[in-house]
Amino acid sequence: xxxxxxxxxxxxxxxxxxxxxxxxxxxxxxxxxxxxxxxxxxxxxxxxxxxxxxxxxxxxxxxxxxxxxxxxxxxxxxxxxxxxxxxxxxxxxxxxxxxxxxxxxxxxxxxxxxxxxxxxxxxxxxxxxxxxxxxxxxxxxxxxxxxxxxxxxxxxxxxxxxxxxxxxxxxxxxxxxxxxxxxxxxxxxxxxxxxxxxxxxxxxxxxxxxxxxxxxxxxxxxxxxxxxxxxxxxxxxxxxxxxxxxxxxxxxxxxxxxxxxxxxxxxxxxxxxxxxxxxxxxxxxxxxxxxxxxxxxxxxxxxxxxxxxxxxxx
Amino acid sequence: xxxxxxxxxxxxxxxxxxxxxxxxxxxxxxxxxxxxxxxxxxxxxxxxxxxxxxxxxxxxxxxxxxxxxxxxxxxxxxxxxxxxxxxxxxxxxxxxxxxxxxxxxxxxxxxxxxxxxxxxxxxxxxxxxxxxxxxxxxxxxxxxxxxxxxxxxxxxxxxxxxxxxxxxxxxxxxxxxxxxxxxxxxxxxxxxxxxxxxxxxxxxxxxxxxxxxxxxxxxxxxxxxxxxxxxxxxxxxxxxxxxxxxxxxxxxxxxxxxxxxxxxxxxxxxxxxxxxxxxxxxxxxxxxxxxxxxxxxxxxxxxxxxxxxxxxxxxxxxxxxxxxxxxxxxxxxxxxxxxxxxxxxxxxxxxxxxxxxxxxxxxxxxxxxxxxxxxxxxxxxxxxxxxxxxxxxxxxxxxxxxxxxxxxxxxxxxxxxxxxxxxxxxxxxxxxxxxxxxxxxxxxxxxxxxxxxxxxxxxxxxxxxxxxxxxxxxxxxxxxxxxxxxxxxxxxxxxxxxxxxxxxxxxxxxxxxxxxxxxxxxxxxxxxxxxxxxxxxxxxxxxxxxxxxxxxxxxxxxxxxxxxxxxxxxxxxxxxxxxxxxxxxxxxxxxxxxxxxxxxxxxxxxxxxxxxxxxxxxxxxxxxxxxxxxxxxxxxxxxxxxxxxxxxxxxxxxxxxxxxxxxxxxxxxxxxxxxxxxxxxxx
Ligand code: SF4
Ligand code: SF4
Numbered sequence: 001x002x003x004x005x006x007x008x009x010x011x012x013x014x015x016x017x018x019x020x021x022x023x024x025x026x027x028x029x030x031x032x033x034x035x036x037x038x039x040x041x042x043x044x045x046x047x048x049x050x051x052x053x054x055x056x057x058x059x060x061x062x063x064x065x066x067x068x069x070x071x072x073x074x075x076x077x078x079x080x081x082x083x084x085x086x087x088x089x090x091x092x093x094x095x096x097x098x099x100x101x102x103x104x105x106x107x108x109x110x111x112x113x114x115x116x117x118x119x120x121x122x123x124x125x126x127x128x129x130x131x132x133x134x135x136x137x138x139x140x141x142x143x144x145x146x147x148x149x150x151x152x153x154x155x156x157x158x159x160x161x162x163x164x165x166x167x168x169x170x171x172x173x174x175x176x177x178x179x180x181x182x183x184x185x186x187x188x189x190x191x192x193x194x195x196x197x198x199x200x201x202x203x204x205x206x207x208x209x210x211x212x213x214x215x216x217x218x219x220x221x222x223x224x225x226x227x228x229x230x231x232x233x234x235x236x237x238x239x240x241x242x243x244x245x246x247x248x249x250x251x252x253x254x255x256x257x258x259x260x261x262x263x264x265x266x267x268x269x270x271x272x273x274x275x276x277x278x279x280x281x282x283x284x285x286x287x288x289x290x291x292x293x294x295x296x297x298x299x300x301x302x303x304x305x306x307x308x309x310x311x312x313x314x
Numbered sequence: 315x316x317x318x319x320x321x322x323x324x325x326x327x328x329x330x331x332x333x334x335x336x337x338x339x340x341x342x343x344x345x346x347x348x349x350x351x352x353x354x355x356x357x358x359x360x361x362x363x364x365x366x367x368x369x370x371x372x373x374x375x376x377x378x379x380x381x382x383x384x385x386x387x388x389x390x391x392x393x394x395x396x397x398x399x400x401x402x403x404x405x406x407x408x409x410x411x412x413x414x415x416x417x418x419x420x421x422x423x424x425x426x427x428x429x430x431x432x433x434x435x436x437x438x439x440x441x442x443x444x445x446x447x448x449x450x451x452x453x454x455x456x457x458x459x460x461x462x463x464x465x466x467x468x469x470x471x472x473x474x475x476x477x478x479x480x481x482x483x484x485x486x487x488x489x490x491x492x493x494x495x496x497x498x499x500x501x502x503x504x505x506x507x508x509x510x511x512x513x514x515x516x517x518x519x520x521x522x523x524x525x526x527x528x529x530x531x532x533x534x535x536x537x538x539x540x541x542x543x544x545x546x547x548x549x550x551x552x553x554x555x556x557x558x559x560x561x562x563x564x565x566x567x568x569x570x571x572x573x574x575x576x577x578x579x580x581x582x583x584x585x586x587x588x589x590x591x592x593x594x595x596x597x598x599x600x601x602x603x604x605x606x607x608x609x610x611x612x613x614x615x616x617x618x619x620x621x622x623x624x625x626x627x628x629x630x631x632x633x634x635x636x637x638x639x640x641x642x643x644x645x646x647x648x649x650x651x652x653x654x655x656x657x658x659x660x661x662x663x664x665x666x667x668x669x670x671x672x673x674x675x676x677x678x679x680x681x682x683x684x685x686x687x688x689x690x691x692x693x694x695x696x697x698x699x700x701x702x703x704x705x706x707x708x709x710x711x712x713x714x715x716x717x718x719x720x721x722x723x724x725x726x727x728x729x730x731x732x733x734x735x736x737x738x739x740x741x742x743x744x745x746x747x748x749x750x751x752x753x754x755x756x757x758x759x760x761x762x763x764x765x766x767x768x769x770x771x772x773x774x775x776x777x778x779x780x781x782x783x784x785x786x787x788x789x790x791x792x793x794x795x796x797x798x799x800x801x802x803x804x805x806x807x808x809x810x811x812x813x814x815x816x817x818x819x820x821x822x823x824x825x826x827x828x829x830x831x832x833x834x835x836x837x838x839x840x841x842x843x844x845x846x847x848x849x850x851x852x853x854x855x856x857x858x859x860x861x862x863x864x865x866x867x868x869x870x871x872x873x874x875x876x877x878x879x880x881x882x883x884x885x886x887x888x889x890x891x892x893x894x895x896x897x898x899x900x901x902x903x904x905x906x907x908x909x910x911x912x913x914x915x916x917x918x919x920x921x922x923x924x925x926x927x928x929x930x931x932x933x934x935x936x937x938x939x940x941x942x943x944x945x946x947x948x949x950x951x952x953x954x955x956x957x958x959x960x961x962x963x964x965x966x967x968x969x970x971x972x973x974x975x976x977x978x979x980x981x982x983x984x985x986x987x988x989x990x991x992x993x994x995x996x997x
Contacts, residue, residue: 125376211418218371219405219432219483229431233422309422309467 004305012298019290020072023283024065032277038081068283077284082276087284091269093170095251095288098265100174102250104185109192110243114236116193117200121235122227124205132197140194148187148260155183166261184261188254192246199242203235210234237307241300248296252289320491320523321370322346325383328362328369328547330596336381337597339365340547344383347491352517352524354538354555356531358570358853360593362547363527367493370525371410372400388490406436409484413496415476419468426452426464429483436487451482455512458941472942474505478512485516492517495527502716502880502943507924507936510536529854531571532926535559536934543567546593546604549622553630555930563625563632563640565647566605572649573858575887577925580906581865586887587649588859592823603634611636611647667841667874668705668728668746673737674698675723679947695946697723699898699954700737705842708868710875712889712906714882714921718943719895721878725846728876729763742841759789762835766847768827771834772819778805778830779815785837804833808863825856832863839871846878861888882925886910894918897954898946903982913992915983916961953986961987 035051036043052058056067071078077087120132139147156164166180207213208231216230217223255267266285273281305311326343329336340362347353355363368374370385372392385392387408390399412418420428429451430444439447445464452460455478468476477497484492497513498506514537517524526538534541534555541558543551543566551564562568572587579586591608600606602617609616615635622631626638639645676699678692698720705711713721726732728739730750739746741760747753765771772781779801786797802812808829819827828848835843845864849857865888868875879885885892886909894902894915902915914922920937927934939958944950950957956967963986972986983992 211412211414212420214373215410215412215418215428215480215483216420217404218373218410220401220403220435221405221431222401225431230420230423234420307422310469 004311005302008298008301012294015294016290019294020069020287021065023286023290024068025061027279027283028061030277030279034081034277034279037277037279072284072287078280080273080278080281082273082278082281087281091266091281091284091288094264094266094269097168097177097263098251098254098267100177101181101184101188101254101263101265102247104178104181105188105192105250106243106247108185109189109196112189113193113196114200114239117197117239118204118227118232118235120197121201121204121208124201124208129201133201136194136197139190140198142190144187144191144254144256145260147190148184148257151183151186152260164261166263168264170264180261180263184254184257184263187257187260188250192250196239196242196246200236200239203238204231207231207235233307237304240307241304244300244303245296247299248293251292251296318349319346320349320388321525322386323366323370323383324386326366326369326380326385327382328365328374328378329381330365330374331377331379332597335597336379338381338547338599339378339596340369342383343542343544343549345542345549345552347523347525349490349523350518350521351540352526352538354534354541355525355527355544356529356534356541356570357544358529358593358855360546360595361544363529363544364495365547366544367410367495367525367527370493371404371408405432405489406487407489408491408493409487409489411477411480411484411492411494411497414500415473415480416468418480419476421468423467424464425466425468425471425479429464429479429486432483432486447486448482451486452479454485454516455479455482456508457482473501474509474942477501477505477509481509481513481516485520485522488520490523492522492524493527494524496529498533499528499530503882504716504920504924504936504939505942506533507926508938510926511936511938513537530926531559531574531928535928535930535932536926538930543570546599548604548633550605550633551630552622557629559928559930561627561629561641563627563630563637564605564634565609565611565636565640568640568647569608569649569855571928573855574928575858575861575883576928577883577886577922578910579883579887581861581887584887585650586858586862588862589649589855590859592825592856593853605634610649611640611645665707666704666740667707667742668703668876669738669740670701670703670724670728671738671740673701673724673727673739674735675720675727675732676735693947696898696949697946698727698734699949701895701898701900702737703893703900705874705876706891707841707874708872709890710868710877710888712885712892713876713878713895714880714885714892715895716880716921716943718897718946720898720946721895722846724895725763725844725876725878728842729761729844755789759838760841761844762838762840762842763844763846764828764831764835764848766851768824768831769819771831772827774819776818777815778817778819778822781819781830782815782834782837785834789838800837804837805830807836807867808833809859823856825852825860828852828856828860829863832860832867836867836871836873840873842874842876843868844876844878847880848877849884850879850881857884864888882921894921897943897949899954899984901955901984905980908979908981911979911981912994913977913981913983913989915985915992916959916987917955920960953984963987 033048035048035055035057039047039051056064075088077091079085080087080090116132120129123129152164155161162183163180166184168177168180213226213230216226252266254265255271258265258267266289270285273285323346324344326340327338328340329338343366345353355366357363369380370392380393387403390403419425426445426448429448433439433444433447448464449460452463457463457475457478463471463475498509501509510533528534538555541553541555542549543558543564545566551558551562551567558567562571569587569589573589575586589608594600594604602619606612606616613636620633620635622633623637625632625641627641636645640647675697676694677697678694701724703711713724715721723732727734730753733748741757746757782801782804783797786792786800792800801815805812805814810826810829822830849860852860861884864875877885877888886906889906892904892906892909893900894917896917902918910922920939924936937960941958944957952969953967953972956962959967966986972984975983975985975989977989983989985992
């Protein structure tokens with residue numbers, strides 16, 4: 001197992017290095033001169049050239065890349081071109097918001113999805129399975145902004161249970177933010193729910209066909225013991241992987257949802273950066289996003305390996 | 315003890331649903347099993363034998379149901395009993411030992427716990443008491459180091475050990491009835507012998523009633539008291555094991571027994587009988603006698619369904635209109651119409667087709683982090699370790715060995731699918747390049763192969779005709795028209811009609827696909843044909859016809875064949891020369907005629923003794939080998955067999971690679987024991 005972890009970590013570092021290069025290169029070829037962006041359209045050529053020099057934009061690409069990465073690693077993420085403030089505290093604050101949202105969404109989505117998936121899988125072909133499968137298919141087709149708007153319409157306007165706008169204050173505590181998190185989290189849940197439930201269902205159906213389930217039944221164990229002890233242990237392995245991976249998505253992939261609810265998460269921060277052509281901010285956010293995805297993936301692999309003796313004991 | 319009846323099955327009819335129809339899979343089967351009795355359910359695939367076993371376990375699945383009849387277990391009805399009733403019986407009074415132990419064990423629960431949960435369920439044992447009992451059970455099935463096994467996960471122990479665990483599990487509550495569904499089919503023959511011995515001893519001690527499902531008459535002879543022969547869902551013959559083996563009265567039973575080569579039967583003195591056709595698919599069973607389409611002695615009255623009645627010699631109950639004529643010998647059942655083997659066209663010039671000299675195949679094992687840091691050399695899997703063989707024209711070299719012997723790897727190096735690490739190979743006088751890439755068309759044309767699964771070599775999207783045409787056009791540069799004519803000829807040579815050319819592989823049965831694979835291999839009339847377990851996946855009646863076919867084609871064309879199999883009976887039937895492999899080494903060369911004659915290598919001797927003898931009246935004692943085949947990473951020093959050899963001499967075997975010893979009869983044996991001592995057998 002330790003060998004496996006070391007190998008996975010090695011892969012992770014390599015992926016990160018590679019994506020950091022790609023991010024750096026892409027932001028290089030984007031149109032627009034950062035110095036011009038900072039100084040504005042009216043600034044003279046002279047001033048722009050000088051700023052370019054100061055920013056190191058005239059150095060060879062490799063030098064710029066190494067400097068950028070080195071700074072990033074040592075925690076110096078630079079200042080934003082558009083707001084002139086330090087990037088790191090800003091991104092960290094947004095990250096915190098995104099994580100709060102992710103946690104609420106996970107707490108709602110995972111238990112529900114796993115329950116529905118197992119329920120449907122155990123009743124393959126029966127009416128309950130049909131209802132769950134069809135409705136999850138229907139939901140998965142809905143775009144996030146549609147579900148978001150419907151939820152606002154229902155639970156903020158018709159029955160004003162939750163605020164329609166989730167623009168939480170910068171210093172809001174989790175408890176204060178919670179009411180505003182519910183609707184966006186529900187929207188994300190809709191996307192995840194169908195996905196996780198269908199996968200769980202497939203896992204359960206697949207495992208039920210395995211001869212070891214027959215062995216377990218023919219031991220005279222009760223149906224619920226067979227399900228709990230024998231089936232779920234193996235059937236949920238792929239589900240767990242997907243949950244771990246979707247953590248990455250929940251933290252950094254909710255751009256649409258954050259926009260619909262006006263929620264100050266990392267996704268909106270990225271939109272903001274792109275809108276302003278704020279290169280350093282863009283780079284920092286993308287790199288953080290990649291980091292989150294990479295670690296979520298690593299987590300998924302490790303959890304999978306740990307739960308699966310065939311890998312753990314290798 | 316008593317002959318108290320434990321299980322009574324009466325008029326059992328089972329159907330499976332396909333779309334809207336219920337198709338009968340088992341029709342009107344009745345029998346009973348008494349305490350201490352072992353009843354064999356014998357048949358090929360599609361015979362309904364497993365369906366009966368599953369119906370008894372009431373585990374037919376959603377698509378299967380008992381449409382008629384009763385299954386009575388000690389006064390309780392298994393067909394109508396409630397689920398709670400069954401839960402009380404399952405694992406407690408009735409237990410199943412399935413065919414594939416690995417997939418029948420939960421991969422993520424420790425083996426010990428999987429046994430212990432039965433004890434907690436049925437015997438109300440505490441955690442500790444159950445765990446202690448598990449260790450006793452594991453030692454009862456002769457597992458070394460039960461503590462360690464109990465803590466292992468299924469994938470960490472060998473197949474033989476897994477099956478022992480399943481047996482321990484099944485016997486943990488001392489059930490009255492044990493249903494065994496081909497429990498040794500997935501195992502190597504020496505392991506099988508040990509497991510059969512174990513099963514026999516354990517059930518005798520306990521007076522358990524056993525229903526034993528198998529396709530193998532060898533196993534029947536070793537373990538069963540009574541036998542039920544099934545064909546396409548019908549019980550066609552029933553009798554004592556001895557009567558069925560010595561005096562089978564149903565044409566199908568006769569054919570079945572005559573289509574399996576027994577040890578000592580070779581293609582030269584004995585022709586295998588092969589039944590034409592195949593078992594009808596579900597839903598296509600004929601109305602009258604189910605065997606009529608394949609029966610060589612069918613008459614008009616066979617269009618009505620015969621009764622199961624006692625035959626004239628009183629030996630067995632037979633479902634055949636002509637049972638009495640067969641029983642008194644006035645009617646001879648003969649399948650020889652299909653025979654093809656002819657002596658004659660065999661090349662006698664003893665030039666060699668292929669020589670392999672000191673061939674080795676070593677794979678490096680991925681190193682651990684620590685090994686990389688310490689710059690250790692990677693461990694090597696020595697799949698083949700210094701093997702020299704020679705294949706002659708018109709002759710068949712049989713390569714036998716159990717799993718891990720390296721026989722398949724060796725065959726793959728000849729085909730060029732696996733590279734060799736060292737050693738020379740010469741084909742028709744010129745050096746044979748290691749991999750496929752280095753080989754020219756000429757070489758590709760001369761080496762052809764047939765594998766266990768024809769699916770792997772037949773493209774599912776091409777018709778049979780297209781599949782056959784490609785090598786003809788590519789390797790023999792025939793024109794399209796010539797190739798089409800040749801395809802028809804090839805199909806005919808494997809006894810398939812020409813219209814098979816327009817069919818797709820999925821429309822063919824397993825045996826037919828294997829015929830096509832053989833036709834394809836013969837398309838270029840190769841100097842060397844390699845058959846790797848080429849008949850192992852087939853039912854015995856089909857297997858016989860494929861073996862006959864190979865013999866016939868070889869006799870006609872004089873090709874050399876390298877035939878690889880785990881089945882010593884099949885190899886010794888088909889081959890002229892035999893090489894016995896163990897752990898990457900050849901330990902013995904023998905001609906097929908001399909195989910049964912001593913002297914033997916101690917491993918060959920164990921192998922031969924382990925093959926189950928179908929004659930129930932002959933006592934058979936297998937030489938039991940201790941432990942499992944060692945890993946090919948840590949091949950034992952000296953003689954590779956020394957860790958398990960029953961005739962182990964001491965230090966010399968452990969330290970020195972034994973020399974080759976040549977007997978006057980032409981047998982070559984690699985052992986430290988001199989030939990004259992090897993001549994005196996242990997048994
Ligand atoms: S009943 Fe007729 S067809 Fe059936 S086995 Fe007997 S002789 Fe053959
Ligand atoms: S050399 Fe020794 S260990 Fe090897 S087979 Fe002969 S007696 Fe057995």
